[in-house]
Amino acid sequence: MRFLVYLFLVIFWVGCQDVKRPEQPENLIPKDTMVAILVESYTGNAARSINNKVLMDQVVALDSLIYTKYAIDSLQFAQSNAYYASQLNEYIDILKVVEERLVVQKAEIDTLIIREAKAVKDSIDALKEPQKKKKDSITGIQIPPVQN
Structure with missing residues (x-):
């Protein structure tokens, strides 16, 4: 034994x-x-999971678009990714830079969303404010606002 x-x-x-x-x-x-x-791949995957219906309706192959943009093919990407993954320190460095860029993108998008929400709120608030009486430029008499 x-x-x-x-x-x-x-x-x-x-x-x-x-x-x-x-x-x-x-x-x-x-x-x-x-x-x-x-x-771009992580951003595309996030978009795919959030609003899948739009991408499915338009039959968008995000990976193919990325490969075309960078003039590579899927085999070249797979081989390069496997090589970098085997070089652990290099791959960790790459992923740290990817994470930093994604955090910056998220901050920019959050800022745009806040600005847009503020603009919508300001527009609604402007419509809710009571219309002020305007003075007639010729006679100086105040004209009441039009009531609907």
């Missing part, structure tokens, strides 16, 4: 030693381009 346990441990130890990492592809996507692709 003891022999079987030792045999199993040796086989397990030997079996785990041959971990092959992907080699650097010839057409490796540069880090800054990879960051931009990942930012």
Whole structure:
């Protein structure tokens, strides 16, 4: 029994030693381009999950649009992504930059939403204010506002 346990441990130890990492592809996507692709991909995935009906109605393939924009194909992206994922420190750096850019985008969008909401509120408040009496420019008499 003891022999079987030792045999199993040796086989397990030997079996785990041959971990092959992907080699650097010839057409490796540069880090800054990879960051931009990942930012757009994450943004597209978020849009897909929020308003899925519009994207489904228009049959938009977001990944294909991203690949076309950066003049890459899905294989090149997959190979580059696998390579960077095997280089853990580099991949962590890439993902940190992606996260920073997404946080900045979110802050910009939140600011725009707040501005738009304030503009709508100001418009509604302006309509709710009672109309003030205006003075006639010729006679100086106050004219009451028109009532509906």
